[in-house]
Amino acid sequence: MRKNISSFIGRRRNWSIPYAFFLVFFVLIPLGLIVYYGFTDNEGDFSFTNFRKFWMQPEAMNTFIFSIGIALITTFLCLLLGYPAAYIMSRMNMRGAKILVMLFILPMWVNFLIRTLATVALFDFLSLPLGEGSLLFGMVYNFLPFMIYPIYNVLQKTDHSLIEAAQDLGANPRQVFFKTIMPLSAPGIYSGIMMVFMPVISTFAIAELLTINNIKLFGTTLQENIYNGMWNYGAALSLVMLLLIGVTSLLNNEGNAKAAEEGGLI
Amino acid sequence: MQKSENIIEIEHISHSFGDKTVLDDINLTIGKGEFVTILGPSGCGKTTLMRLIAGFLKASEGKIYIAGSDMTKTPPHRRPVNTVFQKYALFPHLNVFNNIAFGLNLKKLPSTEIKKKVMQVLKIVTMTDYEERDVDSLSGGQQQRVAIARAIVNEPEVLLLDEPLAALDLKMRKDMQMEIKAMHKKLGITFMYVTHDQEEALTLSDTIVVMSEGKIQQIGTPTEIYNEPINSFVADFIGESNILNGTMIDDNLVEFIGHKFECVDKGFGKNVPVDVVLRPEDIYIFEMSDAAKFSGQVTSSIFKGVHYEMMVTTPEGFEIMIQDYHHFDVGKTVGLRIKPADIHVMKKERLCNTFEGTIVDKSHIRFLGHTFKCPTASQFAHGSKVNVNVDFRDVILQDNEEDGMLPGIVSFILYKGDHYHLTVLTEEDENIFIDTNDIWDDGDRIGITISPEAIKIINL
Numbered sequence: 001m002r003k004n005i006s007s008f009i010g011r012r013r014n015w016s017i018p019y020a021f022f023l024v025f026f027v028l029i030p031l032g033l034i035v036y037y038g039f040t041d042n043e044g045d046f047s048f049t050n051f052r053k054f055w056m057q058p059e060a061m062n063t064f065i066f067s068i069g070i071a072l073i074t075t076f077l078c079l080l081l082g083y084p085a086a087y088i089m090s091r092m093n094m095r096g097a098k099i100l101v102m103l104f105i106l107p108m109w110v111n112f113l114i115r116t117l118a119t120v121a122l123f124d125f126l127s128l129p130l131g132e133g134s135l136l137f138g139m140v141y142n143f144l145p146f147m148i149y150p151i152y153n154v155l156q157k158t159d160h161s162l163i164e165a166a167q168d169l170g171a172n173p174r175q176v177f178f179k180t181i182m183p184l185s186a187p188g189i190y191s192g193i194m195m196v197f198m199p200v201i202s203t204f205a206i207a208e209l210l211t212i213n214n215i216k217l218f219g220t221t222l223q224e225n226i227y228n229g230m231w232n233y234g235a236a237l238s239l240v241m242l243l244l245i246g247v248t249s250l251l252n253n254e255g256n257a258k259a260a261e262e263g264g265l266i
Numbered sequence: 267m268q269k270s271e272n273i274i275e276i277e278h279i280s281h282s283f284g285d286k287t288v289l290d291d292i293n294l295t296i297g298k299g300e301f302v303t304i305l306g307p308s309g310c311g312k313t314t315l316m317r318l319i320a321g322f323l324k325a326s327e328g329k330i331y332i333a334g335s336d337m338t339k340t341p342p343h344r345r346p347v348n349t350v351f352q353k354y355a356l357f358p359h360l361n362v363f364n365n366i367a368f369g370l371n372l373k374k375l376p377s378t379e380i381k382k383k384v385m386q387v388l389k390i391v392t393m394t395d396y397e398e399r400d401v402d403s404l405s406g407g408q409q410q411r412v413a414i415a416r417a418i419v420n421e422p423e424v425l426l427l428d429e430p431l432a433a434l435d436l437k438m439r440k441d442m443q444m445e446i447k448a449m450h451k452k453l454g455i456t457f458m459y460v461t462h463d464q465e466e467a468l469t470l471s472d473t474i475v476v477m478s479e480g481k482i483q484q485i486g487t488p489t490e491i492y493n494e495p496i497n498s499f500v501a502d503f504i505g506e507s508n509i510l511n512g513t514m515i516d517d518n519l520v521e522f523i524g525h526k527f528e529c530v531d532k533g534f535g536k537n538v539p540v541d542v543v544l545r546p547e548d549i550y551i552f553e554m555s556d557a558a559k560f561s562g563q564v565t566s567s568i569f570k571g572v573h574y575e576m577m578v579t580t581p582e583g584f585e586i587m588i589q590d591y592h593h594f595d596v597g598k599t600v601g602l603r604i605k606p607a608d609i610h611v612m613k614k615e616r617l618c619n620t621f622e623g624t625i626v627d628k629s630h631i632r633f634l635g636h637t638f639k640c641p642t643a644s645q646f647a648h649g650s651k652v653n654v655n656v657d658f659r660d661v662i663l664q665d666n667e668e669d670g671m672l673p674g675i676v677s678f679i680l681y682k683g684d685h686y687h688l689t690v691l692t693e694e695d696e697n698i699f700i701d702t703n704d705i706w707d708d709g710d711r712i713g714i715t716i717s718p719e720a721i722k723i724i725n726l
Binding site: 159161162164165166167168169170171172175179180183184186 | 320321322341342343344347348349351352353355356357358359368369372373416417420
């Protein structure tokens with residue numbers, strides 16, 4: 001008996017069994033359940049009612065489009081703020097850059113709910129209105145590090161002799177940036193966009209706290225439906241979001257592959 | 267009027283990184299259309315010199331003229347020079363065509379002209395049909411060609427090449443050397459080539475500039491550098507050589523390894539200590555006979571492909587390297603002679619160590635950042651500045667840094683036939699020269715001791 005156990009453990013492929021369990025019970029089965037609920041009505045019959053409801057109901061549709069808008073704006077603002085920061089840090093000496101990267105990442109050590117509540121308190125203290133502005137502020141504040149870090153990583157690894165080669169061939173500082181540094185950092189930009197856009201589209205806590213539930217994002221709608229026992233409709237909305245994220249990452253992968261191939265501009 | 271003939275003029279250029287001086291008062295002129303090689307061991311400052319000319323570094327002191335105008339402070343993109351980088355530095359996000367067209371695109375040339383020019387250089391570097399290829403898919407040699415094409419398509423006045431063949435294997439390197447030489451002929455522009463490979467320098471150049479420790483040691487044609495090295499560093503660095511201590515007895519007569527030899531050098535004076543350089547292929551070796559000027563016993567013989575490399579020890583105890591097509595058995599006594607024209611006599615750079623010192627008190631003197639005991643210090647007023655001489659033989663080296671009065675690092679070793687002449691760098695960045703029979707390695711950390719009797723004080 002004892003020998004059996006030890007030989008069972010000894011075989012390397014058996015080590016993957018716990019992970020297989022995990023994947024089946026926490027990824028595949030829940031996903032299957034979501035698909036099942038999404039494509040059935042209250043009686044458990046197969047139907048497209050949930051999707052039709054989403055399509056016909058202007059409220060849900062509007063929230064959906066509004067959410068994509070917020071995600072796009074947040075991603076754009078993060079890129080606008082994050083790229084220069086990453087560029088400056090990549091040009092600094094090693095120690096200075098490390099400290100700065102650390103400072104940018106430091107807020108992440110604090111739980112993001114606490115951080116967001118503190119942001120609410122800050123807006124309160126400065127008597128600034130809570131609304132779209134505060135929502136964007138909270139989003140950018142929370143997700144900026146996810147944009148800076150991948151871009152910084154790529155920029156910092158850029159071979160300096162490529163920059164010198166561009167100068168040598170007659171590029172002035174502006175041309176060096178737009179013709180070499182930026183295209184070379186495209187992979188960093190792509191992953192930065194991914195890492196900001198995806199969580200922003202699905203988050204609801206930030207919107208809830210920073211607008212005192214005045215502004216609804218798609219994540220909020222989803223959460224409310226599930227919370228109120230509308231499992232079928234909620235599951236369908238989840239699938240819509242999954243589709244959106246899937247399409248985004250697919251586009252991104254293509255961009256990334258293209259970047260790796262010829263470093264196409266964004 | 268000179269300025270139009272010379273494409274590059276470097277005047278009193280010095281450069282340092284922090285407190286470390288990498289270039290020390292460099293003066294150099296390069297003629298239009300020349301193939302100039304900057305040759306030296308790693309860390310001699312050759313790459314720094316090239317980067318100053320390209321404009322990637324700004325000189326701490328001195329002036330650089332390119333094509334007649336002062337470009338000391340001109341940024342790289344406004345200089346009429348292009349560089350072939352050591353690791354090629356091709357843009358990974360562009361294909362071969364766009365890499366080569368990079369410079370032309372910046373100049374906003376019409377696209378038909380760009381296409382024509384790119385196709386032309388692709389033909390020169392024998393890379394036609396590769397224009398659509400990804401640069402990462404090319405071999406090292408092909409990337410090298412693209413890098414050269416990318417530089418020469420801009421028609422620079424000077425092409426700078428920074429060890430361009432270092433990353434290629436031997437066979438490839440030889441082929442590329444010939445191609446680069448042919449390209450230079452065809453293009454007619456000035457090539458400035460940086461390398462640590464003496465053979466490459468001898469093969470390619472019109473002019474070789476030998477550098478060491480931030481200074482130019484010698485400038486000359488390959489034959490001049492090889493046959494008439496100006497000092498023991500150049501003789502040792504270029505090709506194989508025997509470097510021996512000798513005495514110039516009179517014009518055309520030099521004594522070394524215990525014999526007097528006729529030679530063709532003169533003007534050194536009488537009984538002057540000199541260095542004698544013998545190339546191993548210039549020494550005749552044969553069965554012992556009356557024709558022998560001196561004799562020796564073969565101690566080792568290695569087959570090197572074309573020739574044998576033999577070490578021969580003379581009865582006086584000097585070891586000499588000889589290269590010959592014939593093999594002589596180890597242990598055999600052989601006859602040796604040298605033609606007068608093959609004996610190269612060099613003035614000695616120094617006869618003993620000279621340091622600047624200060625008298626501390628009646629029995630102490632301070633130099634090299636250390637206070638030494640010295641009985642003869644009493645003859646000088648304390649605080650006075652003096653010169654200190656220490657013979658090469660009187661410096662004692664110890665294995666442990668702590669055992670010596672001051673620590674140092676062996677930075678250069680020269681075998682003189684019966685002893686080693688070492689250059690040791692102290693922490694204060696001063697050189698101490700030492701003659702020793704012990705074997706040390708380059709880079710060894712050692713302790714240095716100088717006994718009170720060995721210190722000779724000279725009033726300034």
